Amino acid sequence: MSTIEDTRRFYARLMAANAGSSDPRLEEVFASVPREAFLGPGPWTIVAGNGRVTTPSADPSHIYQNVLVALDADKGINNGEPFLHAMWIGKLAPKLGETVTHIGAGTGYYTALLARLVSPGTLTAFELDDKLAHLARGNLKAYGNATVVHGDAVTMPLPPSDIIYVNAGVVAPPAGWLKALRPGGRMIFPWRPAERVPLAVMVTRTQKGFACDPFMRSWFIPCVGASVADLAAKIPTREQAARSRSIWLTSDKAPDRTATAIFGDVWFSSKNLGAKPGD
Template sequence: MTLGADMDPQAELRIIRAAYAKQIMAAANVVDPRLAAAFAAIPREDFVGPGPWLMLRWFQRDYMPAPDADPVYLYTNDLVALMPERRLNNGQPSLHAHLMHQASPTAGEHVVHIGTGTGYYTALLGHLVGPTGRVTGIEYDPELAARARANLAPHTNVELVEGDGTLVPFDLADVIYVNAGCTRPAAHWLDSLADGGRLILPMTSDEGFKGGAPEQVARAGAVFRIRREGAHYQAAWISPVAIIPCYGGRDTASEKALAEAFAGGGLQKVTRLYRDQEIPHERCWLRGDGWCLAYD
């Protein structure tokens, strides 16, 4: 794409990224100048491998190749294949814009990103917390973790750890941003959330995985924002979601209970997460071992 015959290609891309950031904010229905600046600043092409890329077009329900390796094709509200044979993608920008806005990371905070992938959204989080903040990215898949470590090397406020995000130890976090579908919140996440901290928690049943590879996304799910206030946890539904499953964040019993809760409806009325408390059945949307998501 040529905006001007004599314009430097990087200058062109800066203009394109600025326009992309505005379009993503509009698609997410978000007004957040700091977040828009992050989307405008971080080059997506640094994190998705060499082009031409495979883009997941929802109207086709399949991947379509970009015409060539011009990075301009990356600046749309589409998923970009990272491992197409496993249906692993760099996620939809507008969904992340909505979830990051809900997480509201600010300068100086510590963000833990569970499911870093190849690092694009981790870099955006790093931009949001700035040089006085830091991001701990955690990725279970060894190949993705290696790619993320290389991609994030210039981002000095980001540390990449390979391992199970439900178990890897990390310092107290102001934001825990989970990018995979769980059937329960990890106790480690709840314990490691700072007072005032926010956990972005996608929850998905196994319905979308039946008859397909385990990497396939769930057809239905929900994202909750959990906010810690001392010993208490506020909870709110913030988005539907379709996302890959979280290694270590799923088990048969909690999946069955979650599927039943989805079938029963009422998720948008959830207001609290309780731990180790006897909450009456009629107030519980979903009950697990030592926790429940409940109504006031």
């Protein structure tokens, strides 16, 4: 019979392979951070399609698969798909000493992975749900570089960050999130400008502005306070959203003919930041 350590190691190999990351530390953190420690006592409820399946026992080997584990089934909150998070974290390429902000931390599992990858850098995790924030604080006590904030990341100021990791769907990233990115900083967020447009977007702050890359389909529960567009917004089609290559603050530049989407003080453009004026 395999031990739980063997199960974790194989799970970690699968996560690293799916991520396609060249950083061997990604496999190491998935192998060393116990997922069951962030899920509460088993048996656990697995979200499968439109249904739910309960694990046959509290044996943690049941949750070392690419499965969604319910945290609050009534609210539709789950622990997240490991393959997706491995891919996102690999794409962000966290470095030692970087500063991370995690928005929508849940009970802290992926927060812990990020905290390990940037240590001795620091991580601030925002969680709006009071119960989940309380659980995350307890779960992350062993991670001295991580701090949990029970509050609204949409309205509260974010710390200057090298990485912003967003786990709730937004119609557009608030201007404050973009401003919080340091030069060279990266942000991944689930972009949900319309029901028919669920995309994951990687943003990088360059010398020329905010480059963006809609790189895969993605769906997360809505981010309270940032998930509903106002009546004046320009909502993109799926094709327009996929063509977006940069994000601008309207205070820096007014929307022009390259605009694919406009949401108040933030707009998306089809213009690549490397393109010449007029292209």
